[in-house]
Amino acid sequence: MNPTDIPAYMAHVGVAARAAATTMAAAGTAAKNNALRALARRLREAGADLADHNELDLAAARAAGLAAPLVDRLKLTPAVIATVAEGCEQLAAMPDPVGEITNVKRRPTGISVGQMRVPLGVFGMVYESRPNVTIEAASLAIKSGNAAILRGGSEALHSNLALWRLVQAALVEAGLPADAVQLVETTDRAAVGRLIAMPEYVDVIIPRGGKGLIERISAEARVPVIKHLDGNCHVYVDAEVDIDQALVVTDNAKTQKYSPCNAAESLLVHQAQAAAFLPRIGAIFAAKGVEMRVCPASKAIMVAVPGAQLVDATEADWAEEYLAPVISIKLVDSLDAAIAHINRFGSHHTDAILTTNHPNAMRFLREVDSASVMVNASTRFADGFEYGLGAEIGISTDKFHARGPVGLEGLTSMKWVVLGQGEVRG
Amino acid sequence: MNPTDIPAYMAHVGVAARAAATTMAAAGTAAKNNALRALARRLREAGADLADHNELDLAAARAAGLAAPLVDRLKLTPAVIATVAEGCEQLAAMPDPVGEITNVKRRPTGISVGQMRVPLGVFGMVYESRPNVTIEAASLAIKSGNAAILRGGSEALHSNLALWRLVQAALVEAGLPADAVQLVETTDRAAVGRLIAMPEYVDVIIPRGGKGLIERISAEARVPVIKHLDGNCHVYVDAEVDIDQALVVTDNAKTQKYSPCNAAESLLVHQAQAAAFLPRIGAIFAAKGVEMRVCPASKAIMVAVPGAQLVDATEADWAEEYLAPVISIKLVDSLDAAIAHINRFGSHHTDAILTTNHPNAMRFLREVDSASVMVNASTRFADGFEYGLGAEIGISTDKFHARGPVGLEGLTSMKWVVLGQGEVRG
Numbered sequence: 001m002n003p004t005d006i007p008a009y010m011a012h013v014g015v016a017a018r019a020a021a022t023t024m025a026a027a028g029t030a031a032k033n034n035a036l037r038a039l040a041r042r043l044r045e046a047g048a049d050l051a052d053h054n055e056l057d058l059a060a061a062r063a064a065g066l067a068a069p070l071v072d073r074l075k076l077t078p079a080v081i082a083t084v085a086e087g088c089e090q091l092a093a094m095p096d097p098v099g100e101i102t103n104v105k106r107r108p109t110g111i112s113v114g115q116m117r118v119p120l121g122v123f124g125m126v127y128e129s130r131p132n133v134t135i136e137a138a139s140l141a142i143k144s145g146n147a148a149i150l151r152g153g154s155e156a157l158h159s160n161l162a163l164w165r166l167v168q169a170a171l172v173e174a175g176l177p178a179d180a181v182q183l184v185e186t187t188d189r190a191a192v193g194r195l196i197a198m199p200e201y202v203d204v205i206i207p208r209g210g211k212g213l214i215e216r217i218s219a220e221a222r223v224p225v226i227k228h229l230d231g232n233c234h235v236y237v238d239a240e241v242d243i244d245q246a247l248v249v250t251d252n253a254k255t256q257k258y259s260p261c262n263a264a265e266s267l268l269v270h271q272a273q274a275a276a277f278l279p280r281i282g283a284i285f286a287a288k289g290v291e292m293r294v295c296p297a298s299k300a301i302m303v304a305v306p307g308a309q310l311v312d313a314t315e316a317d318w319a320e321e322y323l324a325p326v327i328s329i330k331l332v333d334s335l336d337a338a339i340a341h342i343n344r345f346g347s348h349h350t351d352a353i354l355t356t357n358h359p360n361a362m363r364f365l366r367e368v369d370s371a372s373v374m375v376n377a378s379t380r381f382a383d384g385f386e387y388g389l390g391a392e393i394g395i396s397t398d399k400f401h402a403r404g405p406v407g408l409e410g411l412t413s414m415k416w417v418v419l420g421q422g423e424v425r426g
Numbered sequence: 427m428n429p430t431d432i433p434a435y436m437a438h439v440g441v442a443a444r445a446a447a448t449t450m451a452a453a454g455t456a457a458k459n460n461a462l463r464a465l466a467r468r469l470r471e472a473g474a475d476l477a478d479h480n481e482l483d484l485a486a487a488r489a490a491g492l493a494a495p496l497v498d499r500l501k502l503t504p505a506v507i508a509t510v511a512e513g514c515e516q517l518a519a520m521p522d523p524v525g526e527i528t529n530v531k532r533r534p535t536g537i538s539v540g541q542m543r544v545p546l547g548v549f550g551m552v553y554e555s556r557p558n559v560t561i562e563a564a565s566l567a568i569k570s571g572n573a574a575i576l577r578g579g580s581e582a583l584h585s586n587l588a589l590w591r592l593v594q595a596a597l598v599e600a601g602l603p604a605d606a607v608q609l610v611e612t613t614d615r616a617a618v619g620r621l622i623a624m625p626e627y628v629d630v631i632i633p634r635g636g637k638g639l640i641e642r643i644s645a646e647a648r649v650p651v652i653k654h655l656d657g658n659c660h661v662y663v664d665a666e667v668d669i670d671q672a673l674v675v676t677d678n679a680k681t682q683k684y685s686p687c688n689a690a691e692s693l694l695v696h697q698a699q700a701a702a703f704l705p706r707i708g709a710i711f712a713a714k715g716v717e718m719r720v721c722p723a724s725k726a727i728m729v730a731v732p733g734a735q736l737v738d739a740t741e742a743d744w745a746e747e748y749l750a751p752v753i754s755i756k757l758v759d760s761l762d763a764a765i766a767h768i769n770r771f772g773s774h775h776t777d778a779i780l781t782t783n784h785p786n787a788m789r790f791l792r793e794v795d796s797a798s799v800m801v802n803a804s805t806r807f808a809d810g811f812e813y814g815l816g817a818e819i820g821i822s823t824d825k826f827h828a829r830g831p832v833g834l835e836g837l838t839s840m841k842w843v844v845l846g847q848g849e850v851r852g
Binding site for chain 1: 448451452525531533535537539542544546547629630650668671674675677678679682769778789791792793795796797798799800801802803804806807808812813814825826827829830831839840841842843844845846847848849850851
């Protein structure tokens, strides 16, 4: 199919995806697992060929003057290939979510009513740069019994095409339809506009990339979107707390990596612990070059910390996702104030309380309106692999359907099954 | 607040709903149950007052020349009041879905990861005519810990206002915020336009009414919508079947009531059973005055049925929701053909197979892409009360979030909880 006539091309892709979705929904677990293992094998065998195609993207990126970190994200190193191949095998080893029947209960009428987990159908995935996402999305589509339409970044097109050929070969090897995973073969942006506006062919869109991309897709999509825009994650140090533990967890949540969406961006400290906690965490941040955007009360305590980079916080800081060695710090006078602050300024992504007080821990869990709420653990754990989902297709900060890391279950829904023996309604 | 400045009025309603939602999400089970029982008591005590307000709507409806069945749907008879009051008490007796923590698993890192059920937040409900929906929606909002903004039909405004006053009094009596349930106090249609386009205040919209209303809301809403447009439900009589049982179930699915969305609209019969089954079901339908829109093969068998009203089916009949004493009938030569027909022409609402063959029953359950799939039971069972949900706020034929009858669980979502002892990410 000629991808220059975008509407016709995307409709063709949509029809093929819908047909493949029907076959995938009924596919056996063994076939799906065989496809995943074949994909892992083919990824490992394809070393030189993949490297050649990847080099085309890398050369173009360097020629275009892309910054070194962006070029790095494009690289399909042997380590990256090994990781995605292992990911396919891990998915093959997981239980099949499709067809699971739960909560079957006998009703007074005699019928038994339960729920069966089934694939959503077709998901569209729009992502930037890193080509390994192609394999992550393809493998999750296969295991969850969905069909996928993938649209990667133009800068990774050669790499994505090479990876996609491996996916299709693995599907065919396992007796599954090659169209279960399709890659949009044009870099024309109009193709994205079509992909997100074909409710007859696509059931849900999952964007992964910069905030601009996600905002644009959310505004224009005519199907549901699984997404998160911001990860403004909080750590709250409660009035009753193990200070040594709180230092370790706060440090990890902020500094273990600065760029992930689950890194902490804001630190709230109960005033009862301010004098004990702030100078010590301030010294840790100062040593690591983390800039602190502080409220007046925390500033008054932290000015004595040698080398601390203190900046007066503005209201905008409470809502900011820095993704950098910067953290906002605020004293609060109660758990209520902490919860209210998080629910007002947070992004409903991941927030943690550090406390030894059980009722406070339980209130925080119940009342903070975020996809992940944590007690005495680093926000950095908010991740599909860490949660035991095997892999994640994205993270949702919406409340509808799936919240937080979205794995196989988030790509399915539950239908009702009724098992009768000839019952009728009276 | 003056409801003539619609944007300002609806924003005021939205702000109040958001504030009430926070309180409701943290409300105790006892308080919510007390409000439901108080509401039941107040409904029973309010007899004469309710009747007076209801009479205002009935008189206006008669004066406007509304058809008798439409006037009937407006009536708050003692029987209707008794039913909704009982519904409130049944909800009070059900387990509280909010706060339930499930699937907590220990991870190799030491953290425990599980999921907690929490309210969605604020739902907007747009409905027509029957005022008892006001109480059904209010009681589901209270038990599920959500806030609700209700917009009933203009023809029921006096009745709805009177019922709403009882709801608010019951909330206050139980120490809960009166704004947990708000009724839009204007019949200006612009209020609906605002309600469905305030994502900052409203998390989901649930429309109940005619197809026109639901299509308009789906097209214009800027938040998720829980809805079904059509109920084109199928009964498929398989090649191996208990004919006597199939006759009883098919008859019930079609004729027990014609107007509900879960009534059967289309009958598929495997050709191996056509000669045995069609004349007998044809005689039943003929006796009840049910018109049959038949394919050529079924017509050839049914022409001999005395009194049968046979009409040649057109392609449009396979997709039609009659809500009337009419049914389309088609012979198929295989289970595959039946499944393909249902997935192509159906509305993903409710479909049933009548069979004694186990593999066929299982394939039908897995492969028919509908919110409810049934074996040897009448499609009329597709209903929140029959499924044991206590009550239903609506029925969804979408795949995202909730499918089929939506009760308390459909008004909630699951957030992740992480319980640690100071763990950090390595």
